[in-house]
Amino acid sequence: xxxxxxxxxxxxxxxxxxxxxxxxxxxxxxxxxxxxxxxxxxxxxxxxxxxxxxxxxxxxxxxxxxxxxxxxxxxxxxxxxxxxxxxxxxxxxxxxxxxxxxxxxxxxxxxxx
Amino acid sequence: xxxxxxxxxxxxxxxxxxxxxxxxxxxxxxxxxxxxxxxxxxxxxxxxxxxxxxxxxxxxxxxxxxxxxxxxxxxxxxxxxxxxxxxxxxxxxxxxxxxxxxxxxxxxxxx
Numbered sequence: 001x002x003x004x005x006x007x008x009x010x011x012x013x014x015x016x017x018x019x020x021x022x023x024x025x026x027x028x029x030x031x032x033x034x035x036x037x038x039x040x041x042x043x044x045x046x047x048x049x050x051x052x053x054x055x056x057x058x059x060x061x062x063x064x065x066x067x068x069x070x071x072x073x074x075x076x077x078x079x080x081x082x083x084x085x086x087x088x089x090x091x092x093x094x095x096x097x098x099x100x101x102x103x104x105x106x107x108x109x110x111x112x113x
Numbered sequence: 114x115x116x117x118x119x120x121x122x123x124x125x126x127x128x129x130x131x132x133x134x135x136x137x138x139x140x141x142x143x144x145x146x147x148x149x150x151x152x153x154x155x156x157x158x159x160x161x162x163x164x165x166x167x168x169x170x171x172x173x174x175x176x177x178x179x180x181x182x183x184x185x186x187x188x189x190x191x192x193x194x195x196x197x198x199x200x201x202x203x204x205x206x207x208x209x210x211x212x213x214x215x216x217x218x219x220x221x222x223x224x
Binding site: 004033035042043044045048055056058088090092097101102103104105106107109 | 146203209213214
């Protein structure tokens with residue numbers, strides 16, 4: 001069974017631009033969660049989607065948004081990029097909502113200059 | 114704010130030594146997971162524990178979930194260079210269902 005895939009793997013953007021990241025969960029998994037990882041803050045929860053609906057949200061500004069499609073694939077969008085948004089963005093999938101076992105993708109390394 | 118504190122933060126040991134990593138919180142979790150992450154990659158799930166007092170073994174790794182479901186430990190026997198990486202614990206909050214990650218333990222095993 002293929003794992004969680006994320007595209008692109010690396011991205012360089014300029015401050016003020018917007019970016020969209022994509023995540024394809026493991027086949028059969030219906031929940032997708034997004035996390036931001038930085039050296040200073042560690043791994044922080046952004047949001048979780050299940051059946052195309054956002055079910056849970058972390059403490060991030062409204063510039064961070066996401067959506068999930070009927071095939072469970074998910075996208076995350078960050079608008080008006082700031083230097084502090086430079087991070088590894090990780091997507092994780094699980095079978096059910098808030099499932100006890102999550103499987104992570106390799107991440108997208110975003111650099112904002 | 115729920116926190117999961119891991120200790121130690123850094124660990125540098127010789128091959129063959131034993132070590133224990135601790136993951137502590139004042140909050141109760143419905144489940145707890147341990148991950149290992151290598152540079153530039155996503156965390157890889159090692160184990161999920163869901164029952165207070167549960168002990169799981171994965172070859173040379175032993176995981177324990179505290180009786181009160183607030184803490185956990187990871188013990189590695191006879192560490193090998195391949196064990197090198199960032200170890201993360203993560204607890205599923207009873208109250209919010211969010212997955213809260215620990216502060217991480219960076220392990221370096223020298224041959």
